[in-house]
Amino acid sequence: MQAMTLIATPIFVGSRAEVSVSLERAREAAGSGANMIEWRVDGLAEDPDGAQALIELVAGSPLPCIVTCRPTWEGGRYGGDEAQRISLFEALASSAHQAKYLDIELAAWERSANFRQKAQLAIDHPRQVRAIETGLILSTHDFEKRPRDLLQRIERMVNVSASVVIKVAWMARSLRDNLEAFDLLRERRKPMIALCMGRFGLMSRVLAPKFGGMITFASETAGGESAPGQPTITELRKRYRFDSIRRRTKVYGVIGWPVEQSRGPEVHNAGFEAAGHDGVYLPMPIPPEYEHFKATVGAMIDHRRLDFRGASVTLPHKENLLRFVLECGGRTDGMSERIGAANTLMVGSAGATACSNTDCPAIVDSLCTAMSIDAKDLAELRIAVLGAGGVARAAIGALTELGAPVVVFNRTKYKAQALAEEFNRRGSRNGDWGEVHAGRAEQLRDGFHVIINCTPVGMAGGSDPDGSPLEAVGQSDALMDDRVTVFDTVYEPARTRLIEEAAVRGARVVTGVEMFINQAARQFVLWTGKDAPVELFREMLDERG
Numbered sequence: 001m002q003a004m005t006l007i008a009t010p011i012f013v014g015s016r017a018e019v020s021v022s023l024e025r026a027r028e029a030a031g032s033g034a035n036m037i038e039w040r041v042d043g044l045a046e047d048p049d050g051a052q053a054l055i056e057l058v059a060g061s062p063l064p065c066i067v068t069c070r071p072t073w074e075g076g077r078y079g080g081d082e083a084q085r086i087s088l089f090e091a092l093a094s095s096a097h098q099a100k101y102l103d104i105e106l107a108a109w110e111r112s113a114n115f116r117q118k119a120q121l122a123i124d125h126p127r128q129v130r131a132i133e134t135g136l137i138l139s140t141h142d143f144e145k146r147p148r149d150l151l152q153r154i155e156r157m158v159n160v161s162a163s164v165v166i167k168v169a170w171m172a173r174s175l176r177d178n179l180e181a182f183d184l185l186r187e188r189r190k191p192m193i194a195l196c197m198g199r200f201g202l203m204s205r206v207l208a209p210k211f212g213g214m215i216t217f218a219s220e221t222a223g224g225e226s227a228p229g230q231p232t233i234t235e236l237r238k239r240y241r242f243d244s245i246r247r248r249t250k251v252y253g254v255i256g257w258p259v260e261q262s263r264g265p266e267v268h269n270a271g272f273e274a275a276g277h278d279g280v281y282l283p284m285p286i287p288p289e290y291e292h293f294k295a296t297v298g299a300m301i302d303h304r305r306l307d308f309r310g311a312s313v314t315l316p317h318k319e320n321l322l323r324f325v326l327e328c329g330g331r332t333d334g335m336s337e338r339i340g341a342a343n344t345l346m347v348g349s350a351g352a353t354a355c356s357n358t359d360c361p362a363i364v365d366s367l368c369t370a371m372s373i374d375a376k377d378l379a380e381l382r383i384a385v386l387g388a389g390g391v392a393r394a395a396i397g398a399l400t401e402l403g404a405p406v407v408v409f410n411r412t413k414y415k416a417q418a419l420a421e422e423f424n425r426r427g428s429r430n431g432d433w434g435e436v437h438a439g440r441a442e443q444l445r446d447g448f449h450v451i452i453n454c455t456p457v458g459m460a461g462g463s464d465p466d467g468s469p470l471e472a473v474g475q476s477d478a479l480m481d482d483r484v485t486v487f488d489t490v491y492e493p494a495r496t497r498l499i500e501e502a503a504v505r506g507a508r509v510v511t512g513v514e515m516f517i518n519q520a521a522r523q524f525v526l527w528t529g530k531d532a533p534v535e536l537f538r539e540m541l542d543e544r545g
Contacts, residue, residue, distance in 0.1 A: 013040065101165065143227075175284055310347055406435075
């Protein structure tokens, strides 16, 4: 039977005056699903009442607890000398109340024989007949990088007979660091905690149960983290379905840069639960360059124990995805190759790759539903597309295949011209495709039946969340009245500045939410072979929208 990975919640306590409220926070954490409390007592060692405060915390803890007093030189808040720390531990050891674990840094343990002797006495105090024996967690942290001697540190911790658990945590440089953490867990010789910190490290925290991590850490609320990248208990258990993750759980995600704003984890994880699919969906930030994409996605596919089975791929990687799959000799759908971009990666159990573009049908469906028309009617409309990236390619490809003429507007004019020429070359080989033209900003005043924003302008978490894509392409005075439909493919937030301005002027508006639901539902089918719970998707987006 697979061992359970415990969720420990860190609670910082700075003085005896905070004990009562800290215990209440611990009870709330227990109610939210934490299994342990880590009492972070960095501030108590120099407090005259610190020892008594620590005893009260341990005595009143609603859950088994870890006691940690982390010095500043290893990322903590304690700036005093080792004697004061040891005095704090000894006071607890001589009381009637014991912690489950005491966390001490490897560097401190190795630094002096006197420290080791006193720390050992604090753990194995002879005066107590204990119902609980305190175990030693030896730990090492690097808040800047992966330490060069990581493996040597682990070996030294394993060889300390007093340690019952070893812990390693370092600042991840990329998603690939998580894979090393997983390998360390699988090869462990003692109970082990292996975590990556920072924006790239969430995977190590969520997937700890898959690889046998003993403990993962989750804060009680946002802002209470003891390390960068730490999720909350609610995020871990609700958004990422932590309790259902097992050794064979399949891993999916959303790849982009940035990607933290994505609603994909909420929607797809809820969908997996509703459909009974053993999978978990995570944010997967990868920097924009193709080299990063290729190295990271390739490493995740090659790591067979990860069971990486697919991803949604968003800005700026949609063209990178198609290139990657073609280089791997994988399968592509016809539309992805025609438009030069894909948004969905599928990975087989043996590592074979395939990609598809679910944006294309989602754009057509969203427009036709909002305008109460058939897809063939789009050929009679004048359509403006803002942007020249992967989403713009999807819109142009889907619309021109139906015979619709499209005018492309972009901040960088030559990109719009190059995109138009590329599609017209392909269109000439496919007979009745609609023509594509690069537009001049002033043409937006002349009037289009449909304006589609395919840029990230207005996206929460993006480089210009409060901006207007019309201003970005050089024309804030575009015609938007009751004869015009304005479609923003940005879905977070649903009511972008463009959508609000269009609605005020009387235009019909289509938010990115419908497109998101349509394309996500198709992705869900590709990954699971099951119908997507579309109404559940809509309910979840409406709750926060």
